[in-house]
Amino acid sequence: DTEVTQTPKHLVMGMTNKKSLKCEQHMGHRAMYWYKQKAKKPPELMFVYSYEKLSINESVPSRFSPECPNSSLLNLHLHALQPEDSALYLCASSHPGRRQGSYEQYFGPGTRLTVT
Amino acid sequence: GESVGLHLPTLSVQEGDNSIINCAYSNSASDYFIWYKQESGKGPQFIIDIRSNMDKRQGQRVTVLLNKTVKHLSLQIAATQPGDSAVYFCAEKRNQGGKLIFGQGTELSVKP
Numbered sequence: 001d002t003e004v005t006q007t008p009k010h011l012v013m014g015m016t017n018k019k020s021l022k023c024e025q026h027m028g029h030r031a032m033y034w035y036k037q038k039a040k041k042p043p044e045l046m047f048v049y050s051y052e053k054l055s056i057n058e059s060v061p062s063r064f065s066p067e068c069p070n071s072s073l074l075n076l077h078l079h080a081l082q083p084e085d086s087a088l089y090l091c092a093s094s095h096p097g098r099r100q101g102s103y104e105q106y107f108g109p110g111t112r113l114t115v116t
Numbered sequence: 117g118e119s120v121g122l123h124l125p126t127l128s129v130q131e132g133d134n135s136i137i138n139c140a141y142s143n144s145a146s147d148y149f150i151w152y153k154q155e156s157g158k159g160p161q162f163i164i165d166i167r168s169n170m171d172k173r174q175g176q177r178v179t180v181l182l183n184k185t186v187k188h189l190s191l192q193i194a195a196t197q198p199g200d201s202a203v204y205f206c207a208e209k210r211n212q213g214g215k216l217i218f219g220q221g222t223e224l225s226v227k228p
Binding site: 004041090103104105107109110 | 165223
């Protein structure tokens with residue numbers, strides 16, 4: 001299984017709502033990532049988990065709260081978002097260190113988030 | 117067809133022609149580079165990677181060239197097909213943590 005799955009595929013939420021994005025992989029990867037991507041722009045790194053511990057937070061506002069319950073799951077909890085937070089949210093996973101010379105990150109299909 | 121410069125966002129080629137997508141990187145300490153393809157509505161998909169101790173690597177219909185002297189990376193696609201239409205991103209790894217820094221991307225459009 002070389003797939004990263006993300007749910008939901010689409011999400012519309014109001015600025016006062018609380019919602020969560022979910023990501024799952026069964027490749028045995030111990031590094032997992034959240035990215036934000038605006039249309040026609042590159043993915044921007046938000047968070048990195050390595051061995052279920054948060055290792056990188058790219059100065060993301062606290063209205064985004066990541067969680068890694070176990071080595072296969074990654075959540076992103078959303079609260080009091082702004083319309084400018086509307087974007088494609090991508091999850092990725094990889095082996096945390098070099099494995100066979102590759103640092104490839106495997107991406108999920110993303111969740112298209114619209115904040116109204 | 118060939119894209120030039122870091123910020124040219126679109127490359128249009130005829131089906132069957134070869135495509136060259138260019139990418140400039142800024143950090144001479146980067147030791148690993150990767151190309152991703154992203155089709156509309158999908159996540160980025162791995163194409164090919166290269167380590168800094170190499171200057172060329174070939175895959176199926178794709179070749180990546182690395183010129184460390186001028187900090188330049190290119191992706192060559194042979195016999196471009198309509199299914200190759202997508203946005204292509206280069207990315208570099210700058211430290212031991214595996215963090216990837218993505219370039220701005222080039223949108224490849226293949227005309228039948």
